[in-house]
Amino acid sequence: MWSAPRLREPVRVPALVDGAVLLRFRFVVCAAIRETVAMDDGVVRIGILGCGNVGGALVRLIDDNADLISRRSGLRLVVTKVAVRDLSRDRNLTFAPGVLTNDVASVVQSDEVDLVVELIGGIEPARSLILDALKLAKPVVTGNKELLANGGAEIYEAAAIAGVDVLFEASVAGGIPLMRPLRESLAGERILRVMGIVNGTTNFILTQMTEHGSSFADALAEAQNLGFAERDPTADVEGYDAAAKAAIIASVAFGARVVAGDVYREGISGVSASDIAAARELGYVIKLLAVAEERDGAVTVRVHPTMVPNAHPLAAVRGSFNAVFIEGESVGDLMLYGRGAGGDPTAIAVLGDVIDAATNLHRGSRGATLGTLVHKPIRPIDEVQSQFYLTVDVEDRPGVLAAIASAFGTHGVSIQSMHQQGEGDEAHLIFVTHLAPEAALAATIHEVRELDTVKRIGSVLRVIGSGT
């Protein structure tokens, strides 16, 4: 028979528990935690896994803002353990003896750690460490988008079983409060769509191209020189980073099991200076958007370069800034804007979660949960409706336009506007369509490409406009 743990004994969750045992277990664990922490007079002991850009900034902030945190929360956060890979690395931080270790598992297991912060990144060992902490009924705070976008459901379920918080504000859009507004402020709202600029590197590159006429290659090189882009920029410029964030956004906004592999993804490496110029002429800017929407019970999640009308609030988001635009059935439109990355902004998001989880731990409660993530159908990209911008290089002779218009008509894609740029060998046509399914646009492009007056299909970009 399982009995209540004595105070200060680590609390272990049985690997397999049935419903009744689980319920009883949760009460016992919470009671044990309440007594344990109350003994410490408002002290909550933090174990931090990883002390890099974000972990290092977090250690500093907990120290620098200790009085402010204590005044606001009534708690004293004490960093008792910090795990790193390389003990010899200079971190410009001073630790008391015994705090810094390269034995990462020992931090999770330590009797001197009430709450675990995971800032290592990647899937393993982060996943196992988080699950181990939750099994010990220790709340977890993480900024790990890669892990949550691939195995979030497992983590959220383990937290629900343990009856403790798992909070991850920093995993999407760094310093911008987004997870908490979605989980708490909008807990009663039916969210229709979330559109975000959630990758600062690509927004910086597109801003340079828009405002300075830079080529993609030059703008990328500048981003790398300024430290906004990695030496290998693939994860950013090809949209993988934004896709991971989009999966997390969709999971939280729609309570659905969405993983990174469900996200349709296109990056910005194919966006040319002439696309940017054409967008400008038409009254748009090009942004890499992560879009998550729920319609008729199905979820769509996609990341792609998008033409955003100049009047839309997302068009004004410049440089490395991020912003997320939320459309709710009752609340209408909301926008959250700020720094999506960087040690200090991200650490502030982590610290907010730490204070929240510590407060709940101290009270023996837990915060708003994600509930059970359900399986909702993911709408294939072919069925998603968008407006499109496309350019077609053509022979400059009579009848060209009629043949192209006929191909559009055959597939039910109606044209909102058409412009001709250049003449002779330089002639190309720019079309913006009304809303059409991706599959219909693909069939149209296939037919247009076959016309003997068409030399080349240039760029194809989705457009957001009013009502799309």
Ligand SMILES: NC(=O)c1ccc[n+]([C@@H]2O[C@H](COP(=O)([O-])OP(=O)(O)OC[C@H]3O[C@@H](n4cnc5c(N)ncnc54)[C@H](OP(=O)(O)O)[C@@H]3O)[C@@H](O)[C@H]2O)c1
């Ligand atoms: N940086 C940002 O702007 C940002 C924004 C949003 C979210 N995040 C997320 O926050 C997390 C941390 O990012 P970061 O930029 O701080 O990463 P980072 O600078 O690379 O730091 C990672 C830390 O983890 C430690 N580490 C790695 N593997 C380890 C292991 N096996 N055992 C023990 N320690 C290990 C490293 O130790 P050493 O120092 O000894 O190498 C380092 O201290 C990631 O999940 C990231 O996606 C970051």
